[in-house]
Amino acid sequence: MKIVVCIKQVPDTKGGVKFNPDGTLDRAAMMTIMNPDDKAGLEAALRLKDQYGAEVTVITMGLPKAEDVLREAMAMGADKGILVTDRVLGGADTWATSQTLAGAIRNLDYDLIITGRQAIDGDTAQVGPQISEHLGIPVISYAQKIEIDGDSVIVERQYDDRYHVLKAKMPCLITALAELNEPRYMTPGGIFDACDAEITVWGRANLVDVEDSNLGLKGSPTQIAKASDKVRKGAGEKVNLDVTESVDYIVGKLKDRHVI
Amino acid sequence: MDFTLSKKHEMARTLFKEFAEKEVKPLAIEVDETEEFPRATVEKMAKAGFMGIPIPKEYGGQGCDVLTYVMCVEELAKVCGTTAVIVSAHTSLCCDPILTYGTEEQKQKYLPDLASGRKIGAFGLTEPGAGTDAQGQQTKAVLDGDEWVLNGSKIFITNGKEADVYVIFAITGMVEKRGKMAKEISAFIVEKGTPGFSFGTKEKKMGIRGSSTYELIFTDCRIPKENMLGQQGKGFGIAMHTLDGGRIGIAAQALGIGEGALERTIAYVKERKQFGRAIGAFQNTQFQIADMATKAQAAQFLVYKAALTKDQYTKDHKTSYNVEAAMAKLYAAEMAMEVTTKAVQLHGGYGYTREYEVERMMRDAKITEIYEGTSEVQRMVISGSLLK
Numbered sequence: 271m272k273i274v275v276c277i278k279q280v281p282d283t284k285g286g287v288k289f290n291p292d293g294t295l296d297r298a299a300m301m302t303i304m305n306p307d308d309k310a311g312l313e314a315a316l317r318l319k320d321q322y323g324a325e326v327t328v329i330t331m332g333l334p335k336a337e338d339v340l341r342e343a344m345a346m347g348a349d350k351g352i353l354v355t356d357r358v359l360g361g362a363d364t365w366a367t368s369q370t371l372a373g374a375i376r377n378l379d380y381d382l383i384i385t386g387r388q389a390i391d392g393d394t395a396q397v398g399p400q401i402s403e404h405l406g407i408p409v410i411s412y413a414q415k416i417e418i419d420g421d422s423v424i425v426e427r428q429y430d431d432r433y434h435v436l437k438a439k440m441p442c443l444i445t446a447l448a449e450l451n452e453p454r455y456m457t458p459g460g461i462f463d464a465c466d467a468e469i470t471v472w473g474r475a476n477l478v479d480v481e482d483s484n485l486g487l488k489g490s491p492t493q494i495a496k497a498s499d500k501v502r503k504g505a506g507e508k509v510n511l512d513v514t515e516s517v518d519y520i521v522g523k524l525k526d527r528h529v530i
Numbered sequence: 531m532d533f534t535l536s537k538k539h540e541m542a543r544t545l546f547k548e549f550a551e552k553e554v555k556p557l558a559i560e561v562d563e564t565e566e567f568p569r570a571t572v573e574k575m576a577k578a579g580f581m582g583i584p585i586p587k588e589y590g591g592q593g594c595d596v597l598t599y600v601m602c603v604e605e606l607a608k609v610c611g612t613t614a615v616i617v618s619a620h621t622s623l624c625c626d627p628i629l630t631y632g633t634e635e636q637k638q639k640y641l642p643d644l645a646s647g648r649k650i651g652a653f654g655l656t657e658p659g660a661g662t663d664a665q666g667q668q669t670k671a672v673l674d675g676d677e678w679v680l681n682g683s684k685i686f687i688t689n690g691k692e693a694d695v696y697v698i699f700a701i702t703g704m705v706e707k708r709g710k711m712a713k714e715i716s717a718f719i720v721e722k723g724t725p726g727f728s729f730g731t732k733e734k735k736m737g738i739r740g741s742s743t744y745e746l747i748f749t750d751c752r753i754p755k756e757n758m759l760g761q762q763g764k765g766f767g768i769a770m771h772t773l774d775g776g777r778i779g780i781a782a783q784a785l786g787i788g789e790g791a792l793e794r795t796i797a798y799v800k801e802r803k804q805f806g807r808a809i810g811a812f813q814n815t816q817f818q819i820a821d822m823a824t825k826a827q828a829a830q831f832l833v834y835k836a837a838l839t840k841d842q843y844t845k846d847h848k849t850s851y852n853v854e855a856a857m858a859k860l861y862a863a864e865m866a867m868e869v870t871t872k873a874v875q876l877h878g879g880y881g882y883t884r885e886y887e888v889e890r891m892m893r894d895a896k897i898t899e900i901y902e903g904t905s906e907v908q909r910m911v912i913s914g915s916l917l918k
Binding site: 458 | 577
């Protein structure tokens, strides 16, 4: 079985957020981690590899430094890493990103594609399903459990108050939730091997069946009007009152603001 | 000369740090309070490959270098001295001598289980009458047919009751040395469960309280002849050489304890207010922190240098690392003691309570000046090499 896992290097929320003048994220200037949903997707792929035997290829689109996230995935147990990087791909929204990844994946043999549900930077949850659409394969999103049954997958799709059990013929695409599993740690030996491993680097020229008009900032229908970091809240108001006075004070404030 | 870590080592540190923060730190107070061996953590470390970092892949290890192993012990020690010494004693004192002195059969038999963490290792040299004077051994091994029969006891054994494989030293005869009769010491691999091998009392310790420190008792304990490690009569050299490596592990543990106490102190002095100011704003605090950080950094250089020298030895057995290991352990242990003591002082009354972890760190630090060669022994090794 061949599994492709799409992963994304995202800003570490512990570090500060920085923006380019055009409103897109300045990824080069931020601390980064592997997107949590993607990490769960990778773990799901590695468990399928442990259970059934599989070749796991991780792929990411990003700046050259996104290579780090591929090496991390390989140190966890992925077999191959592909970095899709090119200046013309910069500033991509979900549409242009999914076009790029689909164009890259067309070069590969696969039975299963796993993506995270959504990335913690954009929070759109669109890229996975869009890739499946471009490739013309079924998608099962929000997977909380994945099993292989012959040439099909059986997936529990999470809903608010229930889950659906769906079966799809492979090849297909699954989007994973961070709750799907507890991702394994890298191993020290895995790190050493991953650092010595060759990472395949692809650019625009390697993308198959993709129009230039669908790539990069120019190919992105989303236009960012304004972006800002979380606005810091003021220090608030401090008062020293006894219990009864405190209750009256708070109730008074809530009434003033027509909350109650 | 370059002080920057390679990409591999940077990634390895990220891994160890994340593991230590998530899996080890939350249990550190409990491990100390209950004095229970953190078995579940050891299983997690085994899964992540931490129990066989410098062991070659052909024997089921991670195939990494000594520096990577040292960074693992360091990061673990920053949050829990007990967990750090479990890895150190297992790797340096059991896996390493089997790798260095074992026959191919012994390596194939023992290392894959040890390096994967399915089994835990320990080392038994110290006896009630033989601490720094390791020649004072009383435990005897007598060959009877195809078996060695062990009688005697070992004390203060780290991983004592929790281990599965033990490297044990015993007298196998008397030999003439410079006109005098001297004890001939040999090394053996002993497995848990061997009839005649039992456990004595558990030590109640000041620090590293979860590390399972036991007495090992051998009463007509028969082990197969092929379990002798190295040549007959070479045991003393094996013990000393093994301890040279072990000292680098303990130096890393001491380094981590000191660094951990420093990190907590920096956070505390920024927060704690007295006389309307954070205590970090007082020059006394600033100078103490500066001294602590400088010594911790110096210790790190010595420890990493010792690790790199041992790596050189792995490639070329002509290189020796005993002096580097002694300097690293001497300095790192004394730094750990000093830094943790200052950390408690800077925490004031809170630092004396068990709620604030610097109290535990100060207790944990003390043993690093004692085990695997006291600071005095390290000074003997260092000066001995200079005054030959």
